[in-house]
Amino acid sequence: MTIDVQPTHSTDRVITLTREENIEVDTIARYLAGRPPRRLDSTTWLATARELSSNLPARLRQMLRRFTWDAGLDGVLLVRNLPVDDLPDTPTVAGSVQRESTVPAAAQVLVGLQLGELIAFREEKSGALVQDVVPVPGMEAFQGNAGSVMLSMHVENAFHMYRPDYVGLHCLRNDHDNVAGLQVASIRNALPVLPESVRKVLHEPRFITEPPASFGDLRSAPEPHGILGGSFDDPDIRIDFESSFPLDAEAEQAMAVLGDALRSSRRTFILEPGDLAFVDNRLALHGRTEFTPRYDGRDRWLQRIFVHRDFRRSRELRPEGGHVLGSAPTT
Numbered sequence: 001m002t003i004d005v006q007p008t009h010s011t012d013r014v015i016t017l018t019r020e021e022n023i024e025v026d027t028i029a030r031y032l033a034g035r036p037p038r039r040l041d042s043t044t045w046l047a048t049a050r051e052l053s054s055n056l057p058a059r060l061r062q063m064l065r066r067f068t069w070d071a072g073l074d075g076v077l078l079v080r081n082l083p084v085d086d087l088p089d090t091p092t093v094a095g096s097v098q099r100e101s102t103v104p105a106a107a108q109v110l111v112g113l114q115l116g117e118l119i120a121f122r123e124e125k126s127g128a129l130v131q132d133v134v135p136v137p138g139m140e141a142f143q144g145n146a147g148s149v150m151l152s153m154h155v156e157n158a159f160h161m162y163r164p165d166y167v168g169l170h171c172l173r174n175d176h177d178n179v180a181g182l183q184v185a186s187i188r189n190a191l192p193v194l195p196e197s198v199r200k201v202l203h204e205p206r207f208i209t210e211p212p213a214s215f216g217d218l219r220s221a222p223e224p225h226g227i228l229g230g231s232f233d234d235p236d237i238r239i240d241f242e243s244s245f246p247l248d249a250e251a252e253q254a255m256a257v258l259g260d261a262l263r264s265s266r267r268t269f270i271l272e273p274g275d276l277a278f279v280d281n282r283l284a285l286h287g288r289t290e291f292t293p294r295y296d297g298r299d300r301w302l303q304r305i306f307v308h309r310d311f312r313r314s315r316e317l318r319p320e321g322g323h324v325l326g327s328a329p330t331t
Contacts, residue, residue, distance in 0.1 A: 013063070013072045017081040021057040026083035028052050029107040038101045040109065040130050043322070045101065046118070053113040064114045067278065068309065074267060075186040075284030079276040082107045087172055089297030094136045094146050097128030098303055105130045108170040108276060108305060115166055115278065117311035120324050121157065123215045127324040133169065133302035135293035143242050144214040145304070151288035153185055153262060154240035156281050156306070159209040159222060162314040162325055163238075164306035167279045167286065171271035175300040178270060180291035182277055185266035186284040187228070187237040193261045198254045202228040203235070206251035209244040227258065236282045271302070278307075 017025065035048050054061075060079065067077040085103040098105050108130065112118055118129045125131040136146040143152060157163040174180060191199070205224040224247060228235040241259065246252040268289060271277060279286045293299045308314060317325040 013067055013074065013076060014078040015060060015063045015080065017057070017060065017079070021060065022081050022083060024057050025060075025107055025110070026103065028055055029083060029103045029110060032110065033101040033103050033106040035101070040099055040101055040105055041128065041323070046109075046323070049106070049109050050113050053110045056110060056114065060111070061114055064111065067280075068115055071280035071283055073186060073188045074184060075188065075280040075282075076184045076267075076269070077278040078269065079111060079278075080272075080274065082111070082170070082274045082276055084172055084273045087301070090173060090299045090301040091132050091134050092136060092295055092299075094139065095125055096132035096134055096136075097125050098130040098132060099128055104170060104172055105303060108168060108303060111276060112166075112168050112278075112305050112307050116307045116309040118323055119162075119164065119306050119308050119311075119314065119318075121160070121215070121306075122324050122326050123211075124157075125214070129305060129323060131304045133300075133304050135291075135295075135299055137293075137295055140293070142213065144212065148180075148291055148293050150290045152241045153183065153266070153285040153287040154212070154242060155238055155285055156279075157212065158238050158240040158244060159211050160325075162308070162317060164281045165309045166307040167281050168276060168305040168307065169271070169279070170276045170303045170305075171273055171301075172303060173273060173298060173301040174271060175291040176294055176298065177291065179289065180300050181268040181270050181289040183266050183268050183287040183289060184277075184279055184284050185262040185286075186280075187235060187262075188283060189265035190258065190261035191235070193264070194257065198257045199228065199232065199235075201250055201254040202226060202258060203232065204251075206247045207239070207244055207255070208247065209238070209240055212240060212243050227255065237285070239285065241285075 133145040135148040139146040203226045208222040227239045
């Protein structure tokens, strides 16, 4: 189910697996989940996953390749009807992650590996490659994955020089009322309504971005940067509306105009179990609508992965060539 905040257009970056394709993915994921050492962070297990990912259904691989070539106007890809095994209760602790291989986690990893290489950050979620996004008692108002209030729009880890290229969010359960939605706002949709003068300011290094709350007490000395970068006609975007700040009055006004443009064009996707959304973190911000958790074991449960298209570029921050990045300059 997709709800448009304002009518825009339908995304063509969506694929719903047929029953036969679902069985194919389930068979591969089930085999992978059982491979020793059954640890998602193991280099041995990941090597097996990397090889097996080439056996995913051809139609799915074609759509993933199409998305890496061009993420479309919305900057989001929806893969629907992935296998979701019998699930335990939804976790309720802060920092929850998935380290043991399961069928849903294996399916998500297999798909992600067709986009690039999985990465994680040492200071966030203990550096796990597959992370739980679940509501935590007492953290309802937290601006992060443990909260249940409306989550502000943001580029994932916008402060980091090696932020993810793609953020994958796999729905295992939605909330009881089926109202929690993934919100996505693409700069490609917002750009046409931005005055040229505003765009010029947004390209200038007149903003700073702090680490998000999910990184705990990580200290940084952020360097000024532009919110928009690269091509003036088709720019990348780098902003977190909770952690990014303008350095002068004109920059503040430009940031406000951008916020209005993004809000007017954002879309809300109600994810169902088996839906996997990939957001192009270079082109689009994402957030979440508010929902009410019950803490009864059946609350909303997403699993999240980060993907780099160019794995080599972050090598200086990955000890021994692993998948977990340490701290980085904010340039």
